[in-house]
Amino acid sequence: PPRLNCVAELVDAHVSAGRGARTAVIGEHLGEQMRWTYAELQQQVDRIAHVLRTDLGLVPGNRVLLRGANCPTMAASILAVLKAGLVAVPTMPLLRARELGVILDKANVNAVLCAGALSGELEQVAGQAPVIRFDMPGHADSLEARMAKHTQPFAPVDTAADDVCLISFTSGTTGIPKGTMHFHRDILAICDCFPRYTLKAGADDIFIGTPPLAFTFGLGGLLLFPLRFGAAGVLLEKLTPEGLLAAIERYRATVCFTAPTFYRQMTPLVPSYDLRSLQKCVSAGEALPLATREAWKRATGIAMIDGIGATEILHIFISASGDAIRPGATGKPVPGYAACILDDDGQPVGPGVIGRLAVKGPTGCRYLADERQRNYVLNGWNITGDAYEMDQDGYFYYRSRTDDMIISAGYNIAGAEVEDVLLRHPAVAECGVVGRADEERGQIVEAHVVLKPGFEASPDMVRTLQAFAKDNIAPYKYPRAVRFTDKLPRTETGKLQRFKLRAQ
Numbered sequence: 001p002p003r004l005n006c007v008a009e010l011v012d013a014h015v016s017a018g019r020g021a022r023t024a025v026i027g028e029h030l031g032e033q034m035r036w037t038y039a040e041l042q043q044q045v046d047r048i049a050h051v052l053r054t055d056l057g058l059v060p061g062n063r064v065l066l067r068g069a070n071c072p073t074m075a076a077s078i079l080a081v082l083k084a085g086l087v088a089v090p091t092m093p094l095l096r097a098r099e100l101g102v103i104l105d106k107a108n109v110n111a112v113l114c115a116g117a118l119s120g121e122l123e124q125v126a127g128q129a130p131v132i133r134f135d136m137p138g139h140a141d142s143l144e145a146r147m148a149k150h151t152q153p154f155a156p157v158d159t160a161a162d163d164v165c166l167i168s169f170t171s172g173t174t175g176i177p178k179g180t181m182h183f184h185r186d187i188l189a190i191c192d193c194f195p196r197y198t199l200k201a202g203a204d205d206i207f208i209g210t211p212p213l214a215f216t217f218g219l220g221g222l223l224l225f226p227l228r229f230g231a232a233g234v235l236l237e238k239l240t241p242e243g244l245l246a247a248i249e250r251y252r253a254t255v256c257f258t259a260p261t262f263y264r265q266m267t268p269l270v271p272s273y274d275l276r277s278l279q280k281c282v283s284a285g286e287a288l289p290l291a292t293r294e295a296w297k298r299a300t301g302i303a304m305i306d307g308i309g310a311t312e313i314l315h316i317f318i319s320a321s322g323d324a325i326r327p328g329a330t331g332k333p334v335p336g337y338a339a340c341i342l343d344d345d346g347q348p349v350g351p352g353v354i355g356r357l358a359v360k361g362p363t364g365c366r367y368l369a370d371e372r373q374r375n376y377v378l379n380g381w382n383i384t385g386d387a388y389e390m391d392q393d394g395y396f397y398y399r400s401r402t403d404d405m406i407i408s409a410g411y412n413i414a415g416a417e418v419e420d421v422l423l424r425h426p427a428v429a430e431c432g433v434v435g436r437a438d439e440e441r442g443q444i445v446e447a448h449v450v451l452k453p454g455f456e457a458s459p460d461m462v463r464t465l466q467a468f469a470k471d472n473i474a475p476y477k478y479p480r481a482v483r484f485t486d487k488l489p490r491t492e493t494g495k496l497q498r499f500k501l502r503a504q
């Protein structure tokens with residue numbers, strides 16, 4: 001089979017081609033800015049790879065769980081695992097011991113690399129797997145202390161293009177993590193689709209954003225894409241909306257990756273920052289409401305690039321940029337991918353009919369669990385679990401998650417459409433719309449609303465929002481129930497957890 005180690009292409013190739021002095025990753029450590037050139041990144045990666053192979057005695061195919069906030073050492077650790085022919089199992093920083101235990105077990109983890117600050121929860125459940133901690137200054141057994149003993153270059157392990165290199169767990173809007181396996185060639189394939197053709201990234205771009213490296217949205221957008229193009233990625237921990245805006249200004253970032261909620265939170269703050277460097281803003285993880293897109297455009301002048309991606313497919317597979325953006329639509333299949341919409345029997349439907357989104361491309365996953373593979377990958381088409389609709393021109397429109405379609409008195413209602421309208425009301429900061437069981441109608445539309453500061457939850461406000469909805473969409477879609485709350489339940493990746501709203 002063809003041989004390929006993706007890290008040889010993402011890091012070593014730049015150094016060999018004379019680009020070793022260019023900036024690869026930027027981070028902050030103890031309040032200080034840190035920058036690694038491609039040559040420095042290569043050296044860090046090589047040292048960690050030696051620790052994994054020599055100190056820990058791991059052999060190609062072994063699995064290494066990674067846990068840490070976004071930072072250059074976390075990035076180098078992931079790359080080192082891949083370069084050493086091992087399999088990376090990145091985990092979200094907020095996971096607790098019980099969830100980590102499930103992943104350690106499902107993924108058969110052989111060793112762990114973990115930020116010192118996050119190691120407590122892990123050590124409770126790691127069992128036989130050795131835990132090496134990083135970011136532990138002065139600690140004799142830390143990753144850094146071990147790295148110092150290895151000064152030789154590390155030759156990339158001669159892996160096959162279709163050797164597994166990454167097991168990524170979905171954050172799970174349902175709460176149950178699913179493991180998806182990806183190959184060395186997939187890592188390069190995502191870099192050569194969305195960022196090349198839709199984003200049109202180049203060597204002078206500086207990528208920044210919020211998604212954790214443990215989420216493939218962040219892994220691609222903040223690390224793999226910049227490296228593929230010889231550009232730079234900014235990796236920052238625990239970003240607030242103010243923090244991200246300040247960092248865009250400080251690092252003159254050109255490309256931003258984050259979720260719709262985060263763009264909403266940044267919008268009113270934009271005038272206080274110098275964002276002239278910013279050129280492209282990618283939104284993914286959740287449906288992008290038109291109201292959010294328009295407000296961001298007014299605040300920054302930038303037309304957001306919405307893109308749907310999934311852990312299964314590794315990154316974004318439907319999107320549009322520039323003149324091809326059609327408001328309300330996610331876009332068209334990214335070059336390299338095909339998409340279609342299927343009815344419940346698996347037959348393709350035509351324009352204007354809502355059905356199940358199916359995608360095919362260079363990166364469809366192998367699930368860790370065989371029964372998922374049988375049910376969600378049909379003839380090479382991945383069923384994403386989303387209800388979508390296509391128009392005559394081949395644009396794809398998100399409607400809802402397949403399981404979240406609200407059926408009320410015989411009408412199909414997409415919660416996202418009702419949310420989109422409510423978000424246009426000046427009193428509404430955030431909202432989530434779900435179906436609530438109802439004897440008479442089967443389900444009724446129920447809105448969970450977070451009000452902006454200065455607005456009060458009251459029966460009057462309920463009536464105001466209901467009237468506003470009826471004025472702006474077909475009246476049968478209006479929320480018959482409105483509940484006010486301080487905060488909506490979201491995953492670490494910014495996705496609304498509707499199952500939690502329904503359970504309330």
Ligand code: 3UK
Pocket residue numbers: 170171172215216217218283284285286287288306307308309310311312314315316330384385386398401493
């Ligand atoms: C939803 C969207 C509407 C959709 C992801 C970019 O989100 C990512 O991966 P996950 O596995 O979730 C996948 C599901 O999230 N979704 C994502 N983007 C959009 N819905 N519009 C969008 N733009 O339900 C999808 O099936 O957590 C996103 C890149 C890599 C990713 N892993």
